[in-house]
Amino acid sequence: MNEGLRGKLTLVSAQAGFGKTTLVAEWAAGCGRPVAWLSLDEGDNDPVRFLHYLVAALRTVATNIGEGVFSMLRSPQMPPTESIVSALINDISAVRSSFVLVLDDYHSIDAGPVDHAITLLIERMPPQVHLIITARQDPALPLARLRVRDQLSEIRSDDLRFTADEAAQFLNESMSLQLSDTEVSLLETRTEGWIAGLQLAALSLRNHANAAAYLHSFAGNHPYVLDYLIEEVLQQQPDHVQTFLLRTSVLERLSGPLCDTIIGREETCGQRTLEQLERMNLFLIPLDSERQWYRYHHLFAEALRQRLKRDSSSGEEAEVHLRASEWYEENGFELDAFRHAAAAEDVARAARLLEGNGVPLLFRGSVGPVLKWLATLPAATLNATPSLWVTYASALLFAAGPTDVEPKLQAAEAILQSRDPDEEIRDLIGHISTIRATIAVSRHQADEIVAQSLRALDYLRPNNLPIRTATTWSLGYAYQLRGERAAAGEAYTEAIAISRAIGHYIIHIMALIGLGNVQEDDNQLSLAEETYRGVLRLAGEPPIPVACEALLGLARISYERNDHDAAEEQARHALRLARLIENTDRFVACQLFQARMMLARGDLSGAQATIVEAGHTARLHRFVLQLPSIAAVQAETLLRQGKEDEARAAVGSYELPLSQARVSLALGDASAALAALEPFIDQAEAKGWANERLKATILRSLAFQASGDKKSALRQLGEALAMAEPGGFVRSFVDEGMPMAKLLLEAADRGQSPDYVAKLLTAFEAENGGKPGVLWETIRPFVEPLSERELEVLRLIAQGLSNEEISKRLYLALSSVKGHNQNIFGKLQVRRRTEAVARARELGLLQ
Incomplete structure (x- = not known):
């Protein structure tokens, strides 16, 4: 055992009764290192429960281990194992002293996700940790690889x-x-x-x-x-000891008070009996140094349980389980209380315990045991207690998404229709509507979400706060989809207040994200930033994957404020987390934001490649809500490349008035741009869409500028500056290029919002190398301006004509066309035709 410390893993593998646990316990008591000990049983095949207990064991060594993991495990859909183990390893790495982690009775584990987690832990384990596993057979871990690397020490039956x-x-x-x-x-x-x-x-x-x-x-x-x-x-043994052994054999872990409840005799003291059995060497193993918790040797317990089944009356075993359930419930062990109620086949009690103390067990990472029990119940039992059909549907929704949920709901409804609609029945009807609203959320069906949510809130009991809060969040999401932002903000705020009060962790996070989105869309960037940072504080470190939306929101805010370094870091982190979430479009949203940042850096090829990848992902997974956003970014990229016709085709099948206006301006059609913007601005004003109104007003100022109406252009710019200055907007102006820079210079000459305009012009300076005066040098007339013939050639280049085609169109020798090209490139300080066209557009030479 001592020699094994030089490697990663010591495996003690032998059949039952060879003293594996005793050996490790005796060695651990004198090894001189702190020991984190986890005794496993069949219930630990649930990955959430296993990881909870693993973190709890590790925290006996260092109390700061696992806060982020606990946060991740509270998510209804457990994040990928890789992210959880990475978070755990980060915490373990911060522990300075060497320690030992013992996983006792690993043969109880037959769950692939648990094996995968331990494999990852072994592969990435910091050197200060040594893992010891006891098992009746070799676990499904990479033992051969560890042997080859001399990282495995083995103790087997012959040694014991x-x-x-x-x-x-x-x-x-x-x-x-x-x-x-x-x-x-x-x-x-x-x-x-x-x-x-x-x-x-x-x-x-x-x-x-x-x-x-x-x-x-x-x-x-x-x-x-x-x-x-x-x-x-x-x-x-005396009769009272035989009774004690048989009755307590149903327990996975024993304590004095628990045994007192199980035996139910005043003359029997559970703690004293446990200590007596330990002194008698009667296969009782202490689980802590204080001798408060014990367990029986597994072989001994199994034999006792078989004897209990054989010799007890039909109701005695059930009575024992019920007493255990009652004790666990009274002492706050709700999952154990549920498991013993299920073992007693007391369906009503098990169903009640599933509801939890304020928050259902399903919301606290216990989906696996619940589904396993429900799957064993015959339809007749489920029909007799229709709430179980509803719980079944809810558990399936948590575990695997909408698949197979609707038949369970319909089965419940078929039973409820024949019963009087008392308060309990109405509450179940409301819960069914809540589940359907959640399914509609996954499909972004706003009208269906609203209909089901309002029905749910009408039927649910006022004190059914966990379900009502989830429903309120769904309603907020639907309002957000429909653009009813004030209503969405109210719903999210209500959901935040209640979820915080009752400890409904995941709804608290989701509602905060929704509220941050609404604040961002209302141009309240500072409020949105504060809200998003609140999400990250709740989400732990590293944060649970759903926090990618808060990180993406922070990236958008940082980018808008022209803080590229912060935006890129936040966007990368958001993308990493988004990859960990299955069946959502957040990954595509992150890709599109990165494409926009590439455009800002002038990386047109990188942006194009990212957009193509995002489009492929969206079509493959049918993320239809992302298709208009993909088309908008695609159009911007094409316009930067001078491909106006392709940009017009990209946005043609979508209602994208901002993109359509940009394409029209690129084509020199200011009237068409204004025609696209006017009704959209009216709609944005009517619905209170602050962000859309700002962007449209900025474009309208450029459209007036392009049409030669400088007075209207400056008036519209003034409105845009008034809307944008409180939030500190920068990129919304800078991304419009040199036409906006020229308009801002005009505004500066007239003293409009001098401080803010100076800030924006400074940002333009930074885009052009950051040297004082560069912007003015770029915008002012050239020392040697383009000739009329050079402008004529430039316009034909912008139309996509080749040198040969320009030669024929203008009746010029091919060598003359090439000479004009070189002059144009030199004056515009570019090297390629596409760069020349883009530069000319920025300078307003092609409008």
Whole structure:
């Protein structure tokens, strides 16, 4: 065991009863390092429960481990294992002292996600951690790879088997028997050095006067050693101890108060009995140094449970489980209370416990056990308690999305229609509508969300706050989809207040994100920033994947304020988290933002490649809501490349008035741009769409400028500046290029918003190299302006004509056309035709 510390993993692998746990516990007590110990059972195959317990065990070594992981595990859909393990490893890496992590009874695990988590943990484990696993068989972990790398130490059955000398020492000294060498050898041979068999035999021998006769019988006539020895041990105990052992065998973990409840006899003290059983070496293993919690050796517990089933009356086992359930509920262990109620086949109690104390168990990471139990219930049982159909549907929605949910809801409705609509029935009807509203949210069906949510709120009990809060959030999302931002903000604010009060973690985060979106759309950038940062504080470190929306919002705000470094970092983090969320379009939204940033840097090829990838993803997964946004960014990219006709085709099938106006301006048609903008501005004013109104007003100022109406252009610019200055908007002006810079210079000459205009012009300076006077040098007339012929050639280049085609159109020699090209490139300080066209547009030479 000591030598194993130089590697990553020590595996203690042997069948039951060979002393694996005892060995590790004795070694851990004297190893000189802190030890985090997790004893596993079948319930830990639920990845959420396993990771909860794993973090809790690690926190006994360092209390700061796992805060972010706890946050991630509260999400209804568990994030990918990689992100959870990465967060855990980051926390472990911060622990300075070396320590040991023990996973006891790993054979209880047969869940691939848990094996995957431990594999990742082993591969990335910091050097200050050593992992010890005990199991009855080799776990599904990369043991061969660890052997090759000399990172694995193994202890197996042959290492743990008692020799004849060790058996004699145990039997005669530890167990106080007086056996001859022959008798010891007979027993050691029969048990093959199996310590559990030796221990059971020793317990049996204590009450046999003729040890030789007993050993002869034992050795020769009982092939099923365990059954025989268990029976012998039980029969030797007083009646009250037998009762204690049998009844408490249903418990995975034992404590004195819990055992008192299970036994239900005043003359029996659970804590004293546990201590007595431990002194008797009766297969009781302490789970903490204070001797407050214990468990039975698994073989012993399994045998006791079989005996309980065989000998107890039909209701005794159920009664034991019910008492355990009651104790767990009274002491705040709601999941354990539910599991024992389910084992007692008390459907009504289990159904009630599922509702949780204020927040249903489903909302607290217990989807796996709930679904497993519901799947075992026959339809007749579910029909008798229609709330279980609703819970079944809700659990499926949490675990796998909308698939197979509707049949469960319809089954519940079929039962409810035949019952009087009392308060409980109405509440179930409301819950069904809430589930349907949630399904509609995943499909972005605003009208369906509103209809189902309003119906749910009408039917749900006023005190059913968890479900009402989730419904209110859904309603806010629907209002946001429909552009009813004031109503959306009110719904989100209500959901935030209630979810915070009742501890509904995920709705609290989602409502904050929604409110931040509304504030951002209202041009309240500082408020939105504060809200998004509140999301990140709740989401832990690293944050749960859904926090990608808050990071993306912060990136948009940073970009608008012209803080490119912050925007790029926030966008990268958002994209990493968005990759971890299945079946949502957040990844595409992050890609589109990155494409816009590439455009700002002049990386047209990178932007184009990113847009193509985003479009492919959106079409593959049918993210139809993202298609108009993709078309808008695609059009901007094409316009920067001088491809006006392609840009017009990109936006042609969508209602994108801003994009249509930009295309019209690029084509020199200011009237068409104004025609696209006027009704949109009216709509934005009527509906209170502040952000859309700002962007449209900026474009309208440029359209008036292009039409030669300088007075109207400056008036519109003044309106835009008044709307934008409180929020500190920068990029909304700078991204419109040199035509906007020229208009801002005009505004500066007339003293419009001098401080703000100076700030915007400084940003334009930075775009052109950051040297004082560069902007004015760029915009003022050229020292050697383009000739009429050069302007004529430039316009034909912008139309996409080749040198040969220009030669024929203008009746010029091909060499003359090439000469004009070189003159144009030199004066515009560019190298390629596309750059010349883009530069000319910025300078207003092609409008």
